[in-house]
Amino acid sequence: MCALANGWGGWVGKHGVEIEWRCERAGGRLSATKVLPRRSCRGLHHVATTQNSSVLSPVHRALSPSPPPSAHAPSHNAPFIPRSKPAMTTQQPEKLPTGPGYAEQKAEALPQPVSSKESHNTIVDTARLWTSPRTVFTTRHLMTDVDPLQSTFPLAAYCFMTGFIDSVSFTAIFVWCGFQTGNSVQLALALARLFSGPPGQRDTSFHLADQQALTSVLTFIAGASLGRIGDRMGSKTRAWLFLGTMIQALFTMAAALTAWTSGQGSIAEVRGDPAWSNALTFVAIAFMSASLGLQGIMGKRVNTQFATTIVLTTVWCELMADPKLLNFRQRVVTRDHKLIAIVALFLGGFVGRAIIDASGAAATLGVGTGMRVVIAIWWLFVPGKQSKSGKPVSA
Numbered sequence: 001m002c003a004l005a006n007g008w009g010g011w012v013g014k015h016g017v018e019i020e021w022r023c024e025r026a027g028g029r030l031s032a033t034k035v036l037p038r039r040s041c042r043g044l045h046h047v048a049t050t051q052n053s054s055v056l057s058p059v060h061r062a063l064s065p066s067p068p069p070s071a072h073a074p075s076h077n078a079p080f081i082p083r084s085k086p087a088m089t090t091q092q093p094e095k096l097p098t099g100p101g102y103a104e105q106k107a108e109a110l111p112q113p114v115s116s117k118e119s120h121n122t123i124v125d126t127a128r129l130w131t132s133p134r135t136v137f138t139t140r141h142l143m144t145d146v147d148p149l150q151s152t153f154p155l156a157a158y159c160f161m162t163g164f165i166d167s168v169s170f171t172a173i174f175v176w177c178g179f180q181t182g183n184s185v186q187l188a189l190a191l192a193r194l195f196s197g198p199p200g201q202r203d204t205s206f207h208l209a210d211q212q213a214l215t216s217v218l219t220f221i222a223g224a225s226l227g228r229i230g231d232r233m234g235s236k237t238r239a240w241l242f243l244g245t246m247i248q249a250l251f252t253m254a255a256a257l258t259a260w261t262s263g264q265g266s267i268a269e270v271r272g273d274p275a276w277s278n279a280l281t282f283v284a285i286a287f288m289s290a291s292l293g294l295q296g297i298m299g300k301r302v303n304t305q306f307a308t309t310i311v312l313t314t315v316w317c318e319l320m321a322d323p324k325l326l327n328f329r330q331r332v333v334t335r336d337h338k339l340i341a342i343v344a345l346f347l348g349g350f351v352g353r354a355i356i357d358a359s360g361a362a363a364t365l366g367v368g369t370g371m372r373v374v375i376a377i378w379w380l381f382v383p384g385k386q387s388k389s390g391k392p393v394s395a
Contacts, residue, residue, distance in 0.1 A: 136380055142239040144384040148304045151382055152337065154241075156344045157375045158299050158309035163348025164368055165252070165288050168259075168361050171267050171353060173274040175212045177285065178292040178310045180220055183213040208277060212285055219286040223251070223293030227301065235301035238380055244298050245376035249369050251291035256365035258284040266361035288365070291372075305337035315341055 135141045162178050169177040176182055190210040193203045226247065230240040259266075262280035276284070292310060299309035307314055319325065319338040327335075355364040 141384075142242075142380075143234065143237050145234065145236040146238060146241065146302070146379065146382040147385040148236070148302050149333075151302055151304060152340070154375050154378050154382065155299060155302065155304060155306040155309055156340050157371070157378070158295055159306060159341045159344035160348035160351075161248075161295065161368065161371060161375075162292060162310050163345040163350075164352040164371070165292060165348075165365075167349045167352030168266075168356065168364055168368075169216070169285060169288055171356055172265075172276045172281075172361055173209070173212050173268060173285070174271045175209065175216055175285070177216050177220070177289040178296075180217055181311070181313070183217050186210060186213045187217065208274060209271070212274070212276075212282070215282055215285050216289040220289040220293035223290030224297045226290075226294050227297030230298065230301060235298070236385070238382065238384075241298065241302075241379040241382075242376050244294060245372055245379060248291040248294055249372035249376060251287045251294070252365055252372055253369040255284045255287035255291070256362050256369060258287065259365060260362035266356050266364075284365075305334055306341045309341065312342060312345060 166176050166178050169175055175186075187210060190207065196202060227235075227244070230244055233240040233243075258280045259276075262276070262278055262284065264278060264281055265275040268275040276282075296308040296310040299306055315338050319335065319342075322332070322335050322338075324332040325335055352364055352368075355367060
């Protein structure tokens with residue numbers, strides 16, 4: 001026998017299946033027994049279920065009223081035959097084309113990838129502008145990430161600005177505002193001079209060139225630290241790329257004003273006699289270095305072949321190590337974008353020196369301010385990065 005509190009219990013008896021139901025509630029006890037004919041429970045075995053069970057046992061089904069017997073019902077003495085499961089139908093696989101043109105027919109039947117119709121390999125393929133005047137200044141548009149593959153032009157313009165601004169600083173004081181590797185080595189040499197020579201005859205002076213190099217290094221770091229603002233806003237969003245480039249434009253404009261107010265020249269004839277030496281020119285160096293520091297971290301966050309858009313040492317090394325460097329039969333993004341960065345920086349230095357010779361350092365920085373404003377507006381029209389579902393990716 002099997003009996004459970006608040007549930008069904010049953011056993012197979014002499015006259016059929018005897019079912020007992022017990023209920024214990026508020027200290028009382030009530031039980032009832034029902035005997036089913038053996039022929040009504042053919043094939044049943046010993047069962048026990050609880051009230052909380054979600055599966056209805058065969059004994060429960062035996063207690064429910066049975067449908068009226070049909071003409072085709074088996075006799076009482078007929079042996080029990082279990083029902084067979086219905087045959088499962090399987091879907092026939094789609095027949096693939098066969099024959100001599102099998103490969104061509106199969107290629108037409110399969111969906112074509114997007115890359116087969118549209119390539120984003122070089123500046124020719126990645127220069128499309130996305131324009132929609134009605135949505136440019138909406139929050140959704142501004143907070144959408146740009147597509148790095150479609151950011152070739154503004155990043156190439158960043159490289160141009162690196163050569164452009166460095167031409168101003170190197171022409172005036174022989175110090176790079178963007179290439180901090182040379183400035184760091186220069187400071188190391190200045191420190192080594194303190195221990196050069198016998199005691200009492202050592203050069204302990206802080207040279208003007210070393211002061212300018214230190215100013216450039218410190219302000220470059222300060223400008224790069226402003227990139228953390230973009231990490232909070234979204235480093236690839238149009239809003240941050242526009243705002244950060246406008247900050248670079250403000251720094252460049254401040255450098256132009258201080259260089260113009262200083263009243264000093266723009267071209268140094270020899271390294272030991274820099275054209276800039278007063279306090280205002282130090283401020284100009286600081287603003288130029290800060291603008292390039294911010295540009296470098298912004299370019300790095302976009303994460304493309306242009307790297308930081310500042311230092312070309314890594315770009316040159318990766319270009320020479322590119323396995324497809326000499327493959328001129330097809331467009332290679334890893335090679336072509338690095339070449340674009342190198343050429344853009346070279347052109348920036350060339351154009352910058354030409355304007356310096358014609359109008360001076362202050363005017364050159366003024367032109368650079370206008371260029372940065374154009375780049376900032378350009379970021380608003382760079383196509384957004386699409387998700388797999390085809391919708392723009394927001395920060």
